[in-house]
Each structure stands twice: as structure tokens, then as C-alpha cells.
Amino acid sequence: MTDPTLKNIDQDVVKEEARKARWSVLNEFWHYFSANKGAVIGLCIVGFMILMAVIAPVLAPHGPNVQNRDAFLTPPVWEEGGTWTYILGTDAVGRDMLSRLMHGARFSLFIGVVVVTISLIGGIIIGLVAGYFRGWVDALIMRVMDIILAFPSLLMALVLVAILGPGLVNAMIAIAVVLQPHFARLTRAAVMSEANREYVTSAKVAGAGHMRLMFKTILPNCLAPLIVQATLSFSTAILDAAALGFLGMGAQPPTPEWGTMLAEAREFVLRAWWVVTFPGLAILITVLAINLVGDGLRDALDPKLKRS
């Protein structure tokens, strides 16, 4: 019979070692990630956007949909006629631009999270099944993915929204469907390159079932490219949702979604530059920041690109 205290100590040591190993992995990751200045700046901006989205209801000077009949198209504070009440001016029905932009951050980030989650989970499952089982299952799945990819993404999303009906939720579903094949293809490729490795064979010999092999043995080793793709898809999702909103097929007015705000502002393009400029700038900055983070993640996670 073994000494119970010794067993406890052993376990503690094991736990401690595991913790250390995790830390060193994180440290190494941060080392590579922080070498990319742009990525760190991008991360700061993304952090700022998240903060703004969270505290928008507290911090925003006005309600996002509160109209002021005395302040239609008020210019920003530094322009002639601007006031400190409306720092970034007001839109055509007297709503505060700054407050709407801050609330818009919630929608954009929400869209990104939901779309990426749906397409990531869907793509991983489909890609795992295709890459693991191969044969006709693989052929069938990949042809379906080819078909989705044969249509230009925005067109496919537009048609899907036409079927489902305009609105934010349907737009998100449509974009997720369109983005999903990228994850499926990536997962499939990664699984195929991992499936014949020795550790997989040994797990198979040890009696692991299909589910365990797919999700516990192979999947964790395929995550790096998926994380990078998820970041890039996050920005694509925001852009596409804004484009659908702009075309009148996404979030519906008076939702302060940035693309929808741009659509409402279109007719004032030559009269009030601020109602057009700020929502687009918000989209650009957010998407740019996320893409910067994505580039940094790719540099840090892809061993082939490291130090190249």
C-alpha cells in the first residue's frame, strides 16, 4: 500500500508542473505577439472598444434613440455652430452621434462574437468529420463547401437574408453560413495532416473511440490556424454585417448599428459630413484593430512564420 501523503505530494508537484508549463507557453506566446507593435496597438484598441461597449449605457451622454427637435444636423463641437452638448454632432432627427456610436460598438462586437462562434463550431464539426472519416463523407461535405464558396460572400448573405427576412439576427445567421466553409476547410486540412501522426495512432491502439480521437486527441493540435482564422472572420463579420445594414438588409432603423447609421446618413452625404464620416470611421478602426491582432496572432502561433 502506498503512502497517502506521498501520493498527495506527487499530485501537487504534477499540478505545479502543469501550471508552470502553461505559463511558459503563454509567456512564449506573449513574447512573439508583443514583438509585433501593431498587434499590441490593435489589442489596446479592441480592449477600448469592448470597454466602451460595456459601459455605453452609463457613459453615453444621451440615449441612442433620443431625438431632439431643436438640434437637427448639429455639427461637431469644433465646427461653427457645434455645442458641447453634442460633441460629435447630431443626425437628421437630432440624435446624438457620440451616444449612437458608443451603443453601436455593442452591436458590432456582439455580431462578431455570435457569427464567429456559430461558424467556428459549425466549421470545426464539419471539417473534423470530413478530415477524419475521409471517403465519400469528405467528398460530399467538401463539394457542399465548394458550392457555398462559389457565390460571392456578400451576394450569398444577401440572398439568405432575402429568404429569412431582413434583420440583425438573420443577417448574423447568413454571414455565419457564408463564413463557415473557411473553418471547415481549414479544420479538414489540419486534421488530415495530424491524423497519421504517431500520437493519434497510439491513442487509437490504446482504444480511444472516434469521438475521443476527433475532439480530444486531434482537435487541440489543429487550433492555431483556427484561432487566426477566427480573428480574421471576426472583422469580416463586422464588415459584412455593416454592409448588409447599409443595403437595408441588416439591422433595421433606429438600431444604432454602424452600417445602418451610414445608410440613414447617405442622403446627407454632401450636406453634413459628420453623419457619414464617424460611423464609417468607427467600423474602419474596429476592423483594422482586429486585423492587426489577427496578424500578430498569426506571427505568434504559426511556427512556420516565426522569425521569418
Add this chain to the structure above:
Amino acid sequence: MLKFLLNKLVLIVPTFIGITIVAFGFVRVLPGDPILALAGERGVEPERYQQLLTQFGFDRPIWEQYFTYVVGLFQGDFGTSIATKRPVLNEFMTLFPATLELATCAIIFAIVIGIPAGIISAVKRGSWFDQLTMGTALAGYSMPIFWWGLLLIILFSGILGWTPVSGRISLMYFFPQVTGFMLIDSLLSGQPGAFQSAVRHLILPTIVLGTIPLAVIARQTRSAMLEVLGEDYVRTARAKGLGQLQVVGVHALRNALIPVITTIGLQVGVLLAGAILTETIFSWPGIGKWMVDSIFRRDYPSVQGGLVLIALIVMVVNLTVDVLYGLINPRIRHQ
């Protein structure tokens, strides 16, 4: 090589069938009765309803309907537009040159600026030029192009008054469409000022549509060049005393261009998706705007036909790029 080509062609058949199933299914899964949707708000009498049901073949089994649909496609029957009562294929062919002209200008714009910018960035890696170019490229890649278009309109049409806001040519000019390409037709018409007007109308849409491909091409050229510049044969070329221009231009560029050409080919989908937004902003009478309008008008036969035609174009271009890639890449050619 022949085997390579055949393999590619075999893969296209299931994709084509899939595209037709999607387009065929699209109208079937739409909420509501297709006949009532066609009839509009006035409604339709029961006898006429039955008659239409038979006329459109909705009373036959679904697989038979699909079969008839595909046979129709091969005979050039892509349906009839509800809005204009004209065959969808005719509509598409009338509008397609406008999109093709715009997309061609956009991709030329992207290539002419993107490839040199990428090469110089790679050669002068880490310089201020490289950092500026790659920063700009990332911004271009992240650009919501519908907003970019509006900004350019504010600046160049609103403040500076240099370019027109919308359309393909000034309303002053009228001439028959020979080729459908405004640049060529305006020259053929011989009317003074017509060509200039067409060019001025093209500038902003070209920039807007070309922005994302430009960014992608510049980034891809840079990374392809960087990879090639580290190869042994480039070192050999330098070692034998060739000048920088010859090393970069002849030895490195030819090999770096292979992945770049693939990237350019892949931009076709991006261009067609971008055309939807660009054409909407600039009221450009092409297929992108037509698709959006058709969706809003609930002109589903047009949407259905447009979907198949656009997917076919993307598919054919991708196949061409694949084959081209095989032709210029000796590693694949000699497999």
C-alpha cells in the same frame, strides 16, 4: 497536364449541379406561394391560379421541376424577370458589360499599384516605405468600401467638384451601345468630350472597387517576394554579379508572381461582391445593383438567374486560374 486539367473539370460538375440546386431551391424555400408572389397584391382567381400552376409546372413532382429547370438552363433559359418581363439572360447580358468594365478597371488599378508597391516593400524591407505601404494596405484591407465611396464623393464631388457623383456618363451624351463598354463606345461615337466624361465617371468607382484587391495584392506580392529573395538561386544570381534590377526583376519576380497570379484570380469573387456595394453607391447600372434592386423588388426569377450566372462566372474564372497556375508553375506542369 491533361490529367491535371481533367481532374479540375471533373470537380466542376458536382459544383455546377450544386449551384443549380441552390438557385432552384432558393425560390422554393421562400416563404409564401410562388404564384401569389408573382400575382402581387391584386391576387389571382382560382381558375387562373390553376392555369398558372400548370404553366409554371408547379403541379409536377419536384425532381421533374428541377430537371426541366436544368434543361432550360442549358438552352439559355434563365427565367423571365417579373419586373421587366424580359428574359433574365438578356437583362444580365445588357448590364454585365458595365460591371465588367468597372471590374476590369479596378483590377488593373490594383495590379498596377499593388505589385510595384509590394516589390519595393519587400526589397526595402523594414524601411519607412515598407511600413507605410503595409500600414496603408492593412487599412485598405479593413476598409468598409461603401463608406470609402461616400468619403470620396464628399471630397472629390462635393468639396473639389472634380468628379460626378453617379452614373456611367453625362446625360448630355447619347450614342448607341455597340460593345456595352462605355470607354470604347464613347470613343466610337466620335462625340467630343464623351470619352472624358466616361473616364471621369469611372475614376471614383474604380478606386473604391479596387481598394481591397489592391491591398491584398500588395501584401501577397510582398510576402511572395520576401520568400523568393531568400532562395539559393537569388543568392547565386547576386553572386555572379548581376545588378539589383536584374536579380529582382528577372530572377525573383518571375517566381514570386506565381502565387500573386492565383491571388489576383481569387479577387474575382471579391470584385463581384464589392460591385454590389460600389454600384449601389454610384448608381452604376451593372449586375451588382441589378441584383440588389431585384431582391428589393422581390423579382425572384432575376435573383435566381443572376445567382446562377454569377456563380458560373466565378467558377469559370477560378478554373481558368487553376489551369493557368498549372501552366506557369513547372512543379505542377511536370507532375
